[in-house]
Amino acid sequence: MPFQYEYPRAALTVDCVVFGVDEHELKILLIKRGIEPFAGCWALPGGFVRVDETLDEAARRELEEEAGLKDVFLEQLYTFGSLKRDPRERVVSVAYYALVKRVEHHTTAATDATDARWFALSDLPRLAFDHTYILATALERLRGKITYQPIGFELLPPKFTLTQLQTLYEAVLGHEIDKRNFRKKVLGYDLLIPLKEKRREGAHRPAQLFRFDPVKYERLKKKGFLFEI
Amino acid sequence: MPFQYEYPRAALTVDCVVFGVDEHELKILLIKRGIEPFAGCWALPGGFVRVDETLDEAARRELEEEAGLKDVFLEQLYTFGSLKRDPRERVVSVAYYALVKRVEHHTTAATDATDARWFALSDLPRLAFDHTYILATALERLRGKITYQPIGFELLPPKFTLTQLQTLYEAVLGHEIDKRNFRKKVLGYDLLIPLKEKRREGAHRPAQLFRFDPVKYERLKKKGFLFEI
DNA sequence: TCATGAAAGTGTAAATATCACACGAAGTAA
DNA sequence: TTACTTCGTGTGATATTTACACTTTCATGA
Numbered sequence: 001m002p003f004q005y006e007y008p009r010a011a012l013t014v015d016c017v018v019f020g021v022d023e024h025e026l027k028i029l030l031i032k033r034g035i036e037p038f039a040g041c042w043a044l045p046g047g048f049v050r051v052d053e054t055l056d057e058a059a060r061r062e063l064e065e066e067a068g069l070k071d072v073f074l075e076q077l078y079t080f081g082s083l084k085r086d087p088r089e090r091v092v093s094v095a096y097y098a099l100v101k102r103v104e105h106h107t108t109a110a111t112d113a114t115d116a117r118w119f120a121l122s123d124l125p126r127l128a129f130d131h132t133y134i135l136a137t138a139l140e141r142l143r144g145k146i147t148y149q150p151i152g153f154e155l156l157p158p159k160f161t162l163t164q165l166q167t168l169y170e171a172v173l174g175h176e177i178d179k180r181n182f183r184k185k186v187l188g189y190d191l192l193i194p195l196k197e198k199r200r201e202g203a204h205r206p207a208q209l210f211r212f213d214p215v216k217y218e219r220l221k222k223k224g225f226l227f228e229i
Numbered sequence: 230m231p232f233q234y235e236y237p238r239a240a241l242t243v244d245c246v247v248f249g250v251d252e253h254e255l256k257i258l259l260i261k262r263g264i265e266p267f268a269g270c271w272a273l274p275g276g277f278v279r280v281d282e283t284l285d286e287a288a289r290r291e292l293e294e295e296a297g298l299k300d301v302f303l304e305q306l307y308t309f310g311s312l313k314r315d316p317r318e319r320v321v322s323v324a325y326y327a328l329v330k331r332v333e334h335h336t337t338a339a340t341d342a343t344d345a346r347w348f349a350l351s352d353l354p355r356l357a358f359d360h361t362y363i364l365a366t367a368l369e370r371l372r373g374k375i376t377y378q379p380i381g382f383e384l385l386p387p388k389f390t391l392t393q394l395q396t397l398y399e400a401v402l403g404h405e406i407d408k409r410n411f412r413k414k415v416l417g418y419d420l421l422i423p424l425k426e427k428r429r430e431g432a433h434r435p436a437q438l439f440r441f442d443p444v445k446y447e448r449l450k451k452k453g454f455l456f457e458i
Numbered sequence: 459t460c461a462t463g464a465a466a467g468t469g470t471a472a473a474t475a476t477c478a479c480a481c482g483a484a485g486t487a488a
Numbered sequence: 489t490t491a492c493t494t495c496g497t498g499t500g501a502t503a504t505t506t507a508c509a510c511t512t513t514c515a516t517g518a
Contacts, residue, residue, distance in 0.1 A: 051239065090281075203494090
């Protein structure tokens, strides 16, 4: 370092792209901003990082405060640091993405008076700041990740059918998958434990329920196991 | 947001994990720290982010100032935000990784009076802060990335032989690869342009030189092309 | 000039993985 | 009992991956 500067400081935020699956569609959770800048505009849940919390903690805190979400899958995505992201001043944002099970059960009433809503990808509103860009980055990451790591289960309830799982993959990846080949492959990894029957959708043949086995997954991972769909 | 806080600010740094290949080994560039904390200790090149530069700009500036490196492949890795990373105060660090061509030509003399050196992975010194952890994260990322994106070329001189390329992959991935299968696969992507002969290592048959074609790569990428080694 | 040493360069057959594809079974409701 | 809808299953054709060994080319030095 040729010269010595006083340590500069930057305002630091976290922003979370929250994915959920509702029937046959991939959805994103957005919050309506109450204050300027971009008051009244939809935005990713997020906020300033406090000095006494880690980035992960900040992301989880904001998810709970703004969206009433706890215990979700959460992973750091990317850090956005353009100079003019925020009109107020220079703000650096560490973006995360989260995967939420059971979108239908997550009542937005759980959030304290904040206006939160799930949006389909095809029906996104204009977003505050550079959040459209962050969202696009997260989607790209999710599509990549889901094909080589078994994280799809994080978007489903703990007990699910193979049809649900396939529908989820089709929603995320945006193309159809052959039913027989999909089942052969997924079951071949031996990560799903069959449970008892289920009679979803009343009038049809009931489908076998499965749950994901995280213990088996950890064991296989240590042996250099490769997942791919 | 239930309450209103004054925006907290955090000291922000960038740190760069610089990879290079020297003969048959993957190496890392480290800087000897001149000042406290960790004075005299080896560390990743990096430093504070100024308020009027983006994160990428800060990383490139530090690489040039501390290591005399310009025009390298650079990509954001991860942002580290534990509370006690830095003994002085809470410092959040955005880590990058860089890939450098021609390690042998990069004289550390180019760096202005800083003590910079290449270290083999098997011969790493104790590092300042949490830099050992950052380095491990970068290595994991490089190993993953190199198998599904053609970034290996960034670690070789502009003209290289297939044996060099294979040796590089073996160094990064840590296992041997079959020569015929490797060549078949790499040439199959049609990203390498053959040049003229070369007579490295005196007394043997000269090897064909190639260069990577970034234009072809961009074209293929747009058509949803998949690379894998 | 010829013999030697060392890396470069090349093809094929077996094994494995992927893909395309259609119908009987199981349940509910009318 | 019939109609309807979703669940669940296997095979053969094709493409990809893997394992494997010898000849070529050059420089050197006897």
